[in-house]
Amino acid sequence: MTRILIVDDDTQLLRALRINLRARQYDVDLAPDGSTALTAAARHPPDLVILDLGLPDLDGIEVIHALRGWSSTPIVVLSARGAQAEKVTALDAGADDYITKPFGMDELLARIRSALRRATPADTTVVIETDAFTIDLATKRLTTAEGDVRLTPTEWHLLEILVRNPGKLISQQQLLREVWGPNYETETNYLRVYIAQLRRKLELEPSRPRHLLTEPGMGYRFQP
Incomplete structure (x- = not known):
């Protein structure tokens, strides 16, 4: 199963995304903050990360930089920050896509499928x-x-x-x-x-x- 790591401090949103993604046969890991996310990604590398920028410990941009230090896993930012400068900063840091809250579930699912299709297959050289x-x-x-x-x-x-x-x-x-x-x-x-x-x-x-x-x-x- 495709593993997706969701990083957000909104427990209701985490629960809703987990239910929706599991219903579509995705394996889902949850992280309420950046530190937990980095540890989870290292222990169980995800196929895709959904990341909020406003986290209680690390800023989401720091998490992107940390992940990009060793992983090419697609990162889809899901954030209430809608300013163009915020989007540019996240994309320049290494995010693959950016969705502004509030969002539609159908759009998020389509962005996930698109990011996974674009991703370079893992372990091409094993x-x-x-x-x-x-x-x-x-x-x-x-x-x-x-x-x-x-x-x-x-x-x-x-x-x-x-x-x-x-x-x-x-x-x-x-x-x-x-x-x-x-x-x-x-x-x-x-x-x-x-x-x-x-x-x-x-x-x-x-x-x-x-x-x-x-x-x-x-x-x-x-x-x-």
Whole structure:
């Protein structure tokens, strides 16, 4: 089933959207604020996000920026902010569509279908090969010259974010937020420990990594 994450602090609206979308065979996750939304998106990546801009903790634009740091999931903004400048800001930040409240359910459903059609199919490249290892993201299988390598769920989550963004610097804060949650953005020691574990399992020379690279004080990148 297509998974849709709805982010809004209006509990009645969340309930109404969940009922309508589930009736049309969508799998629905709900988030009342930005932090919860980012955690939910990291743990269970959605196929589409419906996002209000006026959230109680983070501004919706911040949520768009955070999601776009690692995901190309379509984002449909559903907001009471109707000014043209607000729409331009959201679209420039990475939103795919913008609907102003109040809205018609038929229009929202049509926008959802349109955004899903335009979306680049996920996992077009599910096998990543390097000189040291091969990763099959579809089956979650990792192999080296010595055979299959077992990773913990946390190691898989961290590695998958990096390999889905080849060559791109992913900040420490983003990785901590997406893997452990928004309350762990300062726990950089978590990253050092887990990146070291991954290097020991994957790199030919863990002390001189070629694929899991550190940008001191900034973050990490996967170099194919």
